[in-house]
Amino acid sequence: MSPRPKVGLDIKEILEAAAELADQFGMQEVTLANLAKKLGIRPPSLYNHFDGLGGLRKKMAIYGIERLYEVIAKAAIGVAGDEAVLTISKAYVNFAREHPGIYESTLMAPDLEDEEVQLAGSKIVELTVRILQAYSLEGDTAIHAVRGLRSILHGFSSLERSGGFKMALDLNESLEIIIKAFIQGIQES
Amino acid sequence: MSPRPKVGLDIKEILEAAAELADQFGMQEVTLANLAKKLGIRPPSLYNHFDGLGGLRKKMAIYGIERLYEVIAKAAIGVAGDEAVLTISKAYVNFAREHPGIYESTLMAPDLEDEEVQLAGSKIVELTVRILQAYSLEGDTAIHAVRGLRSILHGFSSLERSGGFKMALDLNESLEIIIKAFIQGIQES
DNA sequence: TTATTTTAACTAATGATATTAGTTTTATCA
DNA sequence: TGATAAAACTAATATCATTAGTTAAAATAA
Numbered sequence: 237m238s239p240r241p242k243v244g245l246d247i248k249e250i251l252e253a254a255a256e257l258a259d260q261f262g263m264q265e266v267t268l269a270n271l272a273k274k275l276g277i278r279p280p281s282l283y284n285h286f287d288g289l290g291g292l293r294k295k296m297a298i299y300g301i302e303r304l305y306e307v308i309a310k311a312a313i314g315v316a317g318d319e320a321v322l323t324i325s326k327a328y329v330n331f332a333r334e335h336p337g338i339y340e341s342t343l344m345a346p347d348l349e350d351e352e353v354q355l356a357g358s359k360i361v362e363l364t365v366r367i368l369q370a371y372s373l374e375g376d377t378a379i380h381a382v383r384g385l386r387s388i389l390h391g392f393s394s395l396e397r398s399g400g401f402k403m404a405l406d407l408n409e410s411l412e413i414i415i416k417a418f419i420q421g422i423q424e425s
Numbered sequence: 426m427s428p429r430p431k432v433g434l435d436i437k438e439i440l441e442a443a444a445e446l447a448d449q450f451g452m453q454e455v456t457l458a459n460l461a462k463k464l465g466i467r468p469p470s471l472y473n474h475f476d477g478l479g480g481l482r483k484k485m486a487i488y489g490i491e492r493l494y495e496v497i498a499k500a501a502i503g504v505a506g507d508e509a510v511l512t513i514s515k516a517y518v519n520f521a522r523e524h525p526g527i528y529e530s531t532l533m534a535p536d537l538e539d540e541e542v543q544l545a546g547s548k549i550v551e552l553t554v555r556i557l558q559a560y561s562l563e564g565d566t567a568i569h570a571v572r573g574l575r576s577i578l579h580g581f582s583s584l585e586r587s588g589g590f591k592m593a594l595d596l597n598e599s600l601e602i603i604i605k606a607f608i609q610g611i612q613e614s
Numbered sequence: 615t616t617a618t619t620t621t622a623a624c625t626a627a628t629g630a631t632a633t634t635a636g637t638t639t640t641a642t643c644a
Numbered sequence: 645t646g647a648t649a650a651a652a653c654t655a656a657t658a659t660c661a662t663t664a665g666t667t668a669a670a671a672t673a674a
Contacts, residue, residue, distance in 0.1 A: 244621095244622080244669095244670090245622085245623095267659090267660070267661085268660080268661065268662090269659075269660065269661085277622090277623070277624090278623080278624065278625085279660090279661075279662085280623090280624075280625085280661095280662075280663080280664095281622065281623050281624070283662080283663090284621070284622050284623075285622085288661070288662070289660095289661065289662090343583075343587060348587040348588050348589070349588040354588075354591065357589070376594055376598075377602070379592050379594050379599075380594070380598070380599045380602040380603060381606075383581070383584075383590055383599045383603065384577065384599070384602070384603035384606065384607075386580065386584060386589065387576070387577050387578075387580030387581040387584060387603065388573065388576050388577055388580055389576075389580065390580040390583060390584055390589075391575065391576035391577055391578065391579040391580025391581070391583065392572070392576040392580070394532075394579060394580065394583065395572075395575060395576060395579055398532065398537040398538075399537050399538040399543070400537070400546070400575065400579075401572055402543065403568050405565055405568050405569070409565075409569070410568075410569045410572045410573070413566070413569040413573070413611075413614055414569060414572065414573035414576065414607075416610070416614060417570075417573065417607055417610030417611040417613075417614050418573075418603075418606055418607050418610055419610070420609075420610035420613055420614070421605070421606030421607055421608070421609035421610030421611075421613075422602075422606040422610075424606070424609055424610075425602055425605060425606050425609070433640095433641095433650095433651080434651085434652095456630090456631070456632085457631080457632065457633090458630075458631065458632085466651090466652070466653090467652075467653065467654085468631085468632075468633090469632095469633075469634080469635095469652090469653075469654085470651065470652050470653070472633080472634090473650070473651045473652075474651085477632070477633070478631095478632065478633090
């Protein structure tokens with residue numbers, strides 16, 4: 237019930253190769269043709285591992301979200317309160333900087349509302365909720381706060397990558413000030 | 426020095442048709458084939474108006490940013506302070522909701538660092554700077570604040586569109602609370 | 615060991631796409 | 645009226661993703 241073919245690729249190797257392509261050349265260069273060439277096989281052979289280009293993008297999105305989660309979760313160990321929020325924020329933004337293609341892939345699934353994709357993302361949301369519990373926010377404020385934090389982190393990463401911030405002013409400093417302002421303000425609302 | 430051909434399309438009509446396609450079906454359906462069909466011409470004829478698919482995407486990005494600017498600028502008339510920030514924020518998010526394809530196009534230029542694209546975007550940045558002048562922020566804080574506000578608005582719009590917020594909690598309320606918290610916090614930093 | 619089954623590769627072919635080259639039509643202007 | 649320039653066209657090419665059908669290799673079952 238578990239045979240092995242000649243080349244013997246598994247989905248993990250394929251996703252790692254696809255992630256390398258994405259980080260080096262951007263998601264628009266992650267084609268079945270390029271991926272197959274990198275793996276030393278023919279494009280149709282990839283259909284044994286996932287359901288076409290859409291299927292690849294979905295798997296890449298889940299893989300990318302999981303890698304992002306691991307980085308954030310590791311950063312969250314042993315910290316709490318403001319320090320925790322700041323630490324995971326930096327980890328998030330750094331991940332997007334170091335792996336622009338993987339980060340891009342987390343937004344390129346054919347259907348981002350897909351159950352598996354949402355499930356992967358919900359782990360990051362839950363982690364954020366736990367960290368914000370330190371502030372004992374009232375009622376729905378915690379949910380609004382999570383939405384705000386996610387908006388800041390995704391918006392910041394996205395704008396930074398696309399060259400949206402062109403003023404000569406340190407970006408890490410901006411991030412720190414933005415995050416601190418937000419958590420300060422949310423406590424007073 | 427200004428002849429006229431038989432059909433006589435101008436770039437504005439073409440961009441409006443492309444924007445309609447984008448809003449209805451998403452940017453991935455804005456192909457030269459689909460656009461030509463909608464306009465009643467053959468795909469190669471489009472090359473008389475812009476430089477291929479990349480050229481179209483660049484023109485669409487500029488067109489989209491300009492339309493977004495107009496909406497924000499109109500919303501900013503006759504308001505100041507917190508009310509102004511809240512009003513333009515709602516206008517921004519509403520634009521992304523009403524014109525998802527146009528909004529998407531503002532991020533799909535082949536080179537977002539392109540001079541013309543940046544120029545279009547800088548008008549929105551300058552408008553935001555003027556509105557934030559009401560707070561008399563010290564030193565570089567104004568620049569950090571603009572970066573924060575842009576991150577929130579882009580991140581919020583982007584996550585909302587991709588189904589990132591799945592809790593059953595009013596999104597407009599979230600936006601209002603997030604923006605208020607941020608401008609409150611930035612004044613104390 | 616031998617036979618069967620399953621997996622993962624392959625070739626060949628198709629349809630859609632962007633793109634280039636070269637041509638034709640049409641409207642303006644001298 | 646004739647020249648020019650803009651904007652349409654046809655024809656052809658290369659690159660994709662994708663499907664259908666085939667083959668080879670490895671693991672399991674007899």
